[in-house]
Structures are given as C-alpha cells and as structure tokens.
Amino acid sequence: xxxxxxxxxxDAVVIGAGPVGLFQVxxxxxxxxxxxxxxxxxxxxxxxxxxxxxxxxxxxxxxxxCTGQELTDRLLKQIAPFSAPLHLxxxxxxxxxxxxxxxxxSTRGGLHFRCRVLVIAAGxxxxxPRALKLAGIEGFEGRQVFHRFDLHAQAAGWAGQDVAVIGxxxxxxxxxxxxxxxxxxxxxxxxxxxxxxxxxxxxxxQRLAGGALRFIAGQASGFEEADxxxxxxxxxxxxxxxxxxxxxxVLVALGLSPKLGPIADxxxxxxxxxLVVDTETFQTGERGIFAVxxxxxxxxxxxxILCGFHEATLAAFAAAALVxxxxxxxxxxxxxxxxxxxxxxx
Amino acid sequence: xxxxxxxxxxDAVVIGAGPVGLFQVxxxxxxxxxxxxxxxxxxxxxxxxxxxxxxxxxxxxxxxxCTGQELTDRLLKQIAPFSAPLHLxxxxxxxxxxxxxxxxxSTRGGLHFRCRVLVIAAGxxxxxPRALKLAGIEGFEGRQVFHRFDLHAQAAGWAGQDVAVIGxxxxxxxxxxxxxxxxxxxxxxxxxxxxxxxxxxxxxxQRLAGGALRFIAGQASGFEEADxxxxxxxxxxxxxxxxxxxxxxVLVALGLSPKLGPIADxxxxxxxxxLVVDTETFQTGERGIFAVxxxxxxxxxxxxILCGFHEATLAAFAAAALVxxxxxxxxxxxxxxxxxxxxxxx
Numbered sequence: 001x002x003x004x005x006x007x008x009x010x011d012a013v014v015i016g017a018g019p020v021g022l023f024q025v026x027x028x029x030x031x032x033x034x035x036x037x038x039x040x041x042x043x044x045x046x047x048x049x050x051x052x053x054x055x056x057x058x059x060x061x062x063x064x065x066c067t068g069q070e071l072t073d074r075l076l077k078q079i080a081p082f083s084a085p086l087h088l089x090x091x092x093x094x095x096x097x098x099x100x101x102x103x104x105x106s107t108r109g110g111l112h113f114r115c116r117v118l119v120i121a122a123g124x125x126x127x128x129p130r131a132l133k134l135a136g137i138e139g140f141e142g143r144q145v146f147h148r149f150d151l152h153a154q155a156a157g158w159a160g161q162d163v164a165v166i167g168x169x170x171x172x173x174x175x176x177x178x179x180x181x182x183x184x185x186x187x188x189x190x191x192x193x194x195x196x197x198x199x200x201x202x203x204x205x206q207r208l209a210g211g212a213l214r215f216i217a218g219q220a221s222g223f224e225e226a227d228x229x230x231x232x233x234x235x236x237x238x239x240x241x242x243x244x245x246x247x248x249x250v251l252v253a254l255g256l257s258p259k260l261g262p263i264a265d266x267x268x269x270x271x272x273x274x275l276v277v278d279t280e281t282f283q284t285g286e287r288g289i290f291a292v293x294x295x296x297x298x299x300x301x302x303x304x305i306l307c308g309f310h311e312a313t314l315a316a317f318a319a320a321a322l323v324x325x326x327x328x329x330x331x332x333x334x335x336x337x338x339x340x341x342x343x344x345x346x
Numbered sequence: 347x348x349x350x351x352x353x354x355x356x357d358a359v360v361i362g363a364g365p366v367g368l369f370q371v372x373x374x375x376x377x378x379x380x381x382x383x384x385x386x387x388x389x390x391x392x393x394x395x396x397x398x399x400x401x402x403x404x405x406x407x408x409x410x411x412c413t414g415q416e417l418t419d420r421l422l423k424q425i426a427p428f429s430a431p432l433h434l435x436x437x438x439x440x441x442x443x444x445x446x447x448x449x450x451x452s453t454r455g456g457l458h459f460r461c462r463v464l465v466i467a468a469g470x471x472x473x474x475p476r477a478l479k480l481a482g483i484e485g486f487e488g489r490q491v492f493h494r495f496d497l498h499a500q501a502a503g504w505a506g507q508d509v510a511v512i513g514x515x516x517x518x519x520x521x522x523x524x525x526x527x528x529x530x531x532x533x534x535x536x537x538x539x540x541x542x543x544x545x546x547x548x549x550x551x552q553r554l555a556g557g558a559l560r561f562i563a564g565q566a567s568g569f570e571e572a573d574x575x576x577x578x579x580x581x582x583x584x585x586x587x588x589x590x591x592x593x594x595x596v597l598v599a600l601g602l603s604p605k606l607g608p609i610a611d612x613x614x615x616x617x618x619x620x621l622v623v624d625t626e627t628f629q630t631g632e633r634g635i636f637a638v639x640x641x642x643x644x645x646x647x648x649x650x651i652l653c654g655f656h657e658a659t660l661a662a663f664a665a666a667a668l669v670x671x672x673x674x675x676x677x678x679x680x681x682x683x684x685x686x687x688x689x690x691x692x
Contacts, residue, residue, distance in 0.1 A: 019407075019408075023407045023408075026405070026407075027405075030405070052681050052682075055681050055682075056680075056681060056692070057680060057681050058424075058680035058681070058686070058690055058692065059372070059373075059376070059680040060407070060408050061365075061369045061372075061406070061407075061421070061424070061652070061655040062365075062369075062406050062408075062409055062412070062417050062420040062421055062424065063408055063409065063420065063424075064420065064423050064424040065692070066408070068681075071408050074408040074409065074410065075407070075408055077410050078404075078407075078408065078409075078410040279625040279644075279645070279646065280645040280646035281646060298625075299625070299626040300625065300626035300627060300660050300663075300664075302659065302660065302663060302677055303677060304659060304677075306407070306652075306655050306656060306659060307656045307659060307660070309407040309652050309655075309656070310652060310653045310655070310656030310657075311656075313648065313650060313652060313653060314646050314648065314653070317646075317648060318646075331648055331649060331650075334402075334403060334404035334405040335398050335401050335402065335403050335404075335414075336398075336401075340404070344404055346402070346404065346411070
C-alpha cells in the first residue's frame, strides 16, 4: 500500500485559473502570500478561453480590444514573478477546517494542500463534459462509453469497430472524421448543422456524400446490452423514426458544462448558486474563505471580469490580515514601493 | 453686455480626466449616457500623468507594465468611440440642483452644463499651482506676480526687466533659461539642486557660471512695494543672510498641489476629505451624484486605479437607471452584444 503523498504547505489555494483567479495570484503575491491554483480545465483562462478564446473583449480597462486568449496570456505574464503552481485538469473536492484555523484541501487528482486561505474564483463552476443522458449507460463509462477521450491514444483500439460519435461541435466533427478511415462511424447530432471550422464541415459533408461514414439527425433515446456489453444505441431521428446503431464504442462530445460541484456542499451561504460575500473583504461567511469573480454575489454585483479584478484585490488585502497578522499593511504602490519592486523582480 | 452662452445639454458631467474619469466615460458610453469631462489640468491623465507620467505601473490587470502616460493613451483610445468632449484647464465651481432633479454645473472658465448625473472622479482634488506664501503679495497676482504664466506669450513683455523665478523644477529651470537672454533673472530655490532634465540642469549651471543669470539658494521671506508697485523680494538664503532682489515680475513655479476645492462646499458627506459612497452604486448621499476613484471612501477602500475602474462601472449601471429609467438594463457583454458592438463602432 502506497503512503499518501505529503500535503503541500502553502499560504493560499485559489480555485479557478480564469482571469480573476490569475489576477488573484498577482494580488496575493504583492501581499507576500504564496498560492497554488487548481482548475478543472486543461489550460488556464477559464470561460474566457473555453468560451471565447478568439473573440474580442472590449471592456478590460486600458486594453481597447483583446481576445480571451490574449487576456489570459497577458495575465500569465503579469503573475510570472510569483511562480504560483497551476494544477490543471483537477478539481477541488474536499475542504476541511483544521484545528489551527487553516484548511485542508483535497483534489480529485489526489493532491492535498494545507493552507491559511482559500479563494474561490471558480466562475460558473468547474467545467465538465456534458453527459449523455440515458439511464443506466453510465455503467459503461470508460469501457465503451467515453465522455473524455484521447483520439491520438485510443483510435487504434477502435479500428474495425462500430463507433457512435454524439455531438455537433468541433470536437465531435474531428472525432468522426478521424475515425472514419479505420472504423464504422455513425455521427449523431440533433440537427444537420455543425458548429465546427468551415473547412472541417465541408470535409465532413464530402465524406458523408461518399459514404465514408453515416450521419443521423436525432437524439439517442436508448441502448441495447447483452452479456454485460453495450451492443447498440437507439436513435430517434427528427422525423420520429427509430434507428438501431450498432456500437462497440460511444464517444460523447456534447461540450462542456459548468457545475458548482463540491463547493455547494461546504456550507457556504448561497444566493441563487452564487456565494454571498461582503464588499469590504470579499470573504464568505467563513473566515479565510473568499469568493471573487462570477461565482460571488453582493448588492450591485455585475458579472464582469474587471469587477473580479477589484474583488481579488480587496480579498488579497483581507487575506494578508489573516496570513500575516503581525504586520500592519499600509497601502503601497507598484510604481513607488521598493518592496513591491523586489517582489515583482523589477 | 454679452449674453451668457447657452447651457450645454448632456446626460452626465464627469469631473476629472484621470484614468478613472476616462474609464467612466467608457462605461457611461456603453450605457448610452453622453458625457462631458472637466479637468483642472491642461491634459488628460490626472495624477497618473502629473505625478508619474514616465514611471512604470505594474498592477493594471492584464498590463504587466505601463507608464502613467501609456495608460492614459490606452484609455483615450478605448473611449474614442464615445467622442466625449474633454474640457481641460477648467474647474467645476458651482453645482445647483434643478427643479427637474437634474443639475446645473458651472465652471470657472464660464461653461454651463445641464445634466442628469454628475460623476466626481476628481482624485485628490483639482491640481492648482502651489502658492508663494507671502502675506499681501496676492494683490499683485496677474500684474507682477504670476502663478500661471505662458512664456511664449509673456516673455517679450518682461524684456529688460528684473524677473525673479521661484522654484527648482523643470518649469522653473526652463523659465529661468528662457528669460536669461532678455531679462535680469534671479532664480530662487530652497536648495542648489534641481528636479529638471539633466541637459537643462547642465545648461543652467553653465549659464550661471557665465553670469547670464543669478541663483540664490533660499526662500522668499518678504517683499517691498512702493506706489502700488512691487519693487523687490527679500530672500533668506540657507546661511540666513538676507538678499534684496529687485523684481518687476515674480514667476512662481513651485509645482502643483491638489485641492478638493468647491466640491467640499456641495453638502456631500465627507470622511477625512473623501466622499462617502455606497458600494452598490457608488452614489453619494445625493441622488445622481456619484464619486469614483481616489476621492471616494467606503469600507475596504483602497486607493488603486483598478478599484476605480470597478467603481466607475457600477456607477454607470446606477446612472443608467436614472438617465434611462424606462429601460430595463440586463447585463450585456462587449464580446457578444450587437448593441454594444454598435456603440463601440466595431
């Protein structure tokens, strides 16, 4: 039996690597508070990158226009002096208050942190693959049904098999095209319209016309199993005809959907799924637990990135009073403070 | 007798063209609120340009480093779509509540506005020339003593005269050098050390050595008048010797100092010279009068530019409820809203 890895000792854990979580690292850093960041997505940027990586944002003060990806890159550069580890593709699942007033924080991926301060910058929640809703099919997850898959690693294993791909986005289209050469592919999407790059959609239409794979506009309505194996999906098309699709593997690519997840179970005050904070410290009702960005609420709250930047700033000042209670903390300016210059390495 | 010019009708007047006042224009613009801006300084940027135009700022979110001037230039570009007139070198002096609930706003320069909303983004107050403190000398202001002067326009008038220049900054050094060719100049500064570009300081030292002008390290301690004219200044040098300096003109260049000014007289609640606001709307106790940036205070307040950006944003939403009460205003995003794209001209 392997021993559990030792807990990571840090001042703060930030949940969420979106723009506000990243700027939180910056403001904590100016307060000499070391932070680790955990995010469910495989890359930093949060909604900003997941939902509009290449779409222009016009209301970041002093940046007349930038994309979500550009904003993320700028923030990553800005927080670089603080070298905060980003733990991506992982989700904080457990939070326990320690006897010393600090927290023990655990992740699904097996990380354990001991910290003084937790900042929840989780936006609309942890992004997870939207599930195929067919009662009982979850028993096949990871064997024949895949809500997460890696084409590069898994395509060979599906060669010569019947594969159903569910979805109409870029990921579904790419998977269907990639597998069409080696497997018998049926693509299922609720309508004959795809949200993928035009070149890939054109290629899909060409290959559908050539019979390289099959498409049904409809929705999975059931499945068949025999001897503990999934055998087929039933799909109801848009004319209400039922189709039986043989399926050795079902790849679900219905996009990502955010879920508040375990945060809802920590006993924090919620108002319509938002964490209630005060506007002096952006602390929740629990001492040491802060909430910033789209996940919080207070009178006047607007879900804007620039408001989250302000919230993260005041949260960092309040966190400093907890982490460094021995120090008085007069406001210092990055333009003039030798101490802040040293922290920033400038 | 000339008739008073007609009042300028607008939705909002913003006092202050610092970074927060400029971003206020942006957020008001997104709410379809037309704004005019008034600032005491001759150029936009406020403290940011007046005090650290060329010094780096590191804590503007998404901008790892920029100078005060660069930040100002970026904000001017960002607000360009709204074409808000900037009235520079002018000071709002009078505020009267109209019978319709709006305001009449007057400036020292003779402008009159009628507006629904006033946003005070005046930072540490209106910058005004720091005064030469000699009891009674104010009676010569504008005739022989000049706290504001325009060398280009006035130098010829001082030709052949005795001119005292008071101060040790760039403005004082430039004035002394400029007038040394045509007038008998004495430069007075409290110490033999000048805060001006090195090349100009070098030139000054060279010309002092050559006798083109005179320098006294000391402070003006009195003056002589005769027949209603100022005749001389008395200067106490650093060794406590008194010097009599003939003076037909005294140019005072002691730098700028901010003053809350008339704002203190409008009956708004103050806490240590800051305007008290609530954090939901950033409105003062007076309906329609908002305060954002360094001039306001509320629990948790930090005098940081990025906090002012947030404050200006919530103030704009609250102002919209006053200016456009007929419209419900759901939050729209600059990334996705066709209406905001139209307003931004993108």
